[in-house]
Amino acid sequence: MTIGNIVLPDRPLFLAPMEDITDPSFRMVCKQYGADFMYTEFISSDGLIRNGDKSIRKLNIYEFERPIGIQLYGHLIDAMTEAAIIAEEKKPELIDINFGCPVKKIANRGAGAGMLRNLPLMIEMSSAIVKSVKLPVTVKTRLGWDDDNKNILEVTKRLQDAGIQAITIHGRTRAQLYKGSADWTLIGEVKNNPVIKIPVIGNGDIDSPVKAKDMFDRYGVDGIMIGRAAVGRPWIFRDIRHYLNTGELLPEPTVKEKADLALYHFNLSLEHKEGKKAIYEMRRHFSNYFKGLPNFKETRLRLLTCQEEDEIKSIIMEISQKWGNYRSEDKTAVYTI
Secondary structure (H helix, E strand, C coil): EEEEEECCCCCCCEEEECCCCCEEEEHHHHCCCCCCCCCCCEEEHHHHCCCCHHHHHHHCCHHHCCCEEEEEECHHHHHHHHHHHHHHHHHHHEHHHHEEEHHHHHHCCHHHHHHCCHHHHHHHHHHHHHHHCCCEEEEEEEECCCCCCHHHHHHHHHHHHHCCCCCEEECCCCCCCCCCCCHHHHHHHHHHHCCCCCCCEECCCCHHHHHHHHHHHHCCCCCCCHHHCCCCCHHHHHHHHHHHHHHCCCCCCCHHHHHHHHHHHHHHHHHHHCCCHHHHHHHHHHHCCCCCCCCCCHHHHHHHHHHHHHHHHHHHHHHHHCCCCCCCCCCCCCCCC
8 A cells, every 4th residue: 555655554543543542652552553654643734833832842753663654633724734834844754634523622623623614724725735845744534524424535536636545434424423333334345436546544433353453354444543442452453454354363462471561551641651651641541551451440440540650660560460361252342532
């Protein structure tokens, strides 16, 4: 698969950009487990052009992460083009435009998935960004605004005409948020329409190697993007790649292996974040690292409420010692956060 001059392996696996999740520490872990392409957390164009500290920090990328994209969102063309030029200076492999975030405060301003209600503006903005940078520009979006407006095929055609070089489609409408099941049939229709020449990456509910292979085989997508199912479970990339290559399902890591990884991930996060931020943002990962352990409620509560670094590490070591070689044998379980 290629995006512009970026060459990716056959059936590549993408880590979805997620706010307060896909920071450098998590990206490093996912890269080590085989993610083929990753993105920064999505960045506000308004914050970036105003030199907002939070937005500027999100631009930091590292050599180990490549190839990587910087994702931007906003509702104003001038701000988005200026932000794209700033982002390009950090030398990512591509610029991605977020036309898919369903969060109310973003979508109701006309940014993210809100752009699905203003297709002319979406196309004008995309074209302006493509013209403003030399890097490939891609888009992540949804099937449409709601069930009565699933216009993803028209959106993809027009984005392709505007110079967008790949599209990631989340198989839900904005109205669905993250509820219900992702509908991959429309993703497949876009991919298999002869008019569509750009790569189509499918996203939504990929939480097991079996499901990933099924989506590749059934709909013919060029790549698959994984979001929530990778949180606290970065080995999903390794497991999917192994299954795609061999047809063999790898066993779930033991609790000791998960604990070692959780400690490693936590230490990386502490290197990149100040104060309590690393602790707060690691909690959603911790919850999934140790999901499904028997009689775990009390320990889980301690782990997710503790605010001291050393005590958290001590609790993780306690988990490792207590549950050690325990592992789940369910290879197709659905994992949620």
